[in-house]
Amino acid sequence: MSKKPRTVFRPLDGLLLLDKPLGLSSNQALQQARHLFRAEKAGHTGSLDPLATGLLPICFGEATKIAGLLLGSRKAYETMAILGVTTDTDDADGATLLERPVPSLDDADIETALAPLRGPIRQRAPIYSALKQGGEPLYARARRGETIEAPVREVQVHQLELLEREGSHLRLHVECGSGTYVRSLVRDLGETLGCGAHVATLRRLWVDPFATPRMYTLDELRAIAERGETALDACLLPIEDGLSGYERVVLDEDGERRLGFGQTVPCGGGADGLVVAFGASGRCLGLGQRNDGRLSPQRLFRWAGQPVVGVPHSGDHA
Template structure:
């Protein structure tokens, strides 16, 4: 018999503004302890150096974490040109410095344009991507370098927002698809310019529909807990369907709800030809459905507890 998990059956999404110097999992565990949650998960790792939007899912909300993981992201990154580091960021030792620096702002803007659109990107060795079940960063720490297959990612927009050629530091804002490594962009940009480069600061501005203005830091959550208690902290949790608010919404009659909850596809009015939908019993979010090959609404991911809807 499996070991029973300890904790409370609490569901919801907490939007954390991650601080620098901690891993995404450390941040998750700290917030999980505050809520005393039995089940929790984050929606895509941020580097220890990075800050910003890190949605944390608790309880039933972990069922929608994959959709946040698959969502587009936006970042603001500071890049030091003229230096290459072992890790691609300022946490690693400098392995090469270029003293002859004759790069102009025009050169940088031109180089950045090469990253727009769908590109092939090789994941960095210092990443959580696994090879044979082992995270690449663990191999990298042992001095082991393995072949990594380039992966297609989409750079929707990349802009130069600050350029200081004296300090050799620039700032860019990137809107991109899932799986994009901003450190790789910094390294590849440095390679294109012939001077090397690495990340000195990185902030996630947006994950899916969630923006940095929606987030709270761990210390802000602790202050709320101290002033208002656990019930006050729980008011900071967003409902599960907030993560998939971009899916079309469909309200189902009582009989259809009963069939859906028992795993059966049902006929429904005004269904799209394809795609995922948010399903509701009156105003209660009950799960995610999809249109099957027969044109019926079928269950894909169902909730086991009641959630207040977003709209």
């Protein structure tokens, strides 16, 4: 039997908006995409459970430097909740813990139960989650049968709306901030209604700043790869697309060179805070901190301070 050829990785920078398939962990999906693109370095921005599908932004190369910013972004989901059954994972992948009859409910009853779950709330994470205690994920301890006290954290739920109701099935739209577990929202909704609930399906619709994302499935990417790496690389977004929510500051050639060497440079007026620095040529240099009209480097890309040969963009090999 012939061995599968070993992947020869290459430098590659850009953002891939992957439509994660059902049944894969986020890391498994990441590794498949990484090997397909032959990217030397890759990371994702916010895990999705194997049961979940939808947008998983993947950062290649220098884009990994902005992964933390995308991780903290606002996100939107659609989920199907099933009332009457509680599971140990709070979703359909778990073992049933308790079955209870679903009371007669109307939309007003459900709205009354949803209302306390909106806004800044305190939420207990699922025991089967990637949150770490003592350096170990909770799910690892849960699988060993250990008793776990899952942490309670403050999270932000911007929207939580009932889209459709059919018997014990509730289709919900959720928009939330970083660290929010939709499984926990559904679990708590079920407890408020007195019958329990779990997530049957979950799809991530968008992540700021990608409000209307063009996502690619792994199967689509494999088909595109048959046309060559130039076609495949065209699926990537430039890194600066992930920074569109930040103010843009354009430096002259001297300012670009000095910032690239780690120096603080004048940058004109504007509010203090994190900004995106661009050179006179139009290339994105990275993130800087503006304070009193001066810009100091925070997270610069490797080409900052180097002579302009060609403006780096998605798919460029450097």
